[in-house]
Amino acid sequence: MGQGHGVDGPALLAQLRTWARALGFSQIGVAGIDLADAEPGLQAWLAAGFHGEMAYMARHGLTRARPAALVPGTVSVITARMDYLPRARDGGTGDGGDGWQAVEWQRLQRPLDATVSLYARGRDYHKVLRTRLQRLAQRLAEAVGPFGHRVFTDSAPVLEVELAVRSGLGWRGKHTLALARDAGSMFFLGEIYVDLALPATPAVEAHCGTCTACLDACPTRAIVAPYRLDARRCISYLTIEYAGPIPPELRPQIGNRIYGCDDCQLACPWNKYARRSALADFDVRDDVAAPTLLTLWGWDEARFLHATEGSAIRRIGFERWQRNVAVALGNALRAGTPADDAVRAALAARRDGATPLVREHVDWALAQRPAAGAATAAASSAAR
Known part of the structure; x- marks a missing residue:
């Protein structure tokens, strides 16, 4: 990196x-770049195995926690x-308080509707x-002349939330995400490591208080304590990062979530202030605007690749998608x-041509039966 900029x-x-x-x-x-006091917490999290199979973490x-080690000269x-709540959706068009959280909770209650995390739509x-x-x-x-830098966004060993908190973009919520009073947590973080000596911006006061809404809302109890997440239980990890068989004991809690999970954010009171994005980039794509599980299950790999071109969803690949x-179809059968x-016919039709990983989950899904109450409700609904 270059040196000696007088700014x-x-x-x-x-x-x-x-x-x-x-x-x-x-x-x-x-x-600033001195994150030494964040190192013990990072070491303890890794030692507990909470990173799961994200080997790159370890x-x-x-x-x-050492920016200058990642990019010398920093x-x-x-x-x-960058706020990412889509510019216009069901439930309202304004900033904050427009019903978007209620719309998402309602989607989770419809077993045959697929739920994709908001950020990936x-x-x-x-x-x-x-x-x-x-x-x-x-x-x-252009303003200061050539200088050394690298840009990052969830793409390298960077303590993004820690840096955001230290620079005053928000505080760390109990769900471990950054929270801002005027924006909730529905935003992305990015960083530019620079060799310029810039004045640090002050941190802000935390405002979670005694609230435990995010812990209480987590379907799999992945937030094992305030500010501590066990990724191995997190639905976002299980549906995106994890390539193996989803633990059977956690499958029922996944419900109809097929890519990520927003529950801890939906439950957070501060997200009534979440802001709409200014960019068309985050507008909801037609294929994930109101998808049904049966429609998505009918996709072949070519359809999946076409529909997810330019989307974060594509990175999980077709096998994990299936x-x-x-799993979500199995949970629909559990609900009745x-x-x-x-x-059942759709699952059975694709079973034999599936990979061993997918076939195991299809077999699990086909074995699901609704509870007595759910079966009665489904029959009543069908009779109307």
């Missing part, structure tokens, strides 16, 4: 914020927030943020619906 820190930060707003970012902060180890970290955020962070860095270079949908016969 007017406060004035440059004000310019950065103006440029960032024009690029669709909602907030900019600056953090492989990079403390590099996450002096400051520019942090960025539009364009792949990695691409959106990386491109715009690079543009922000280019604007900075695995997840099979008027379409049970169609669900």
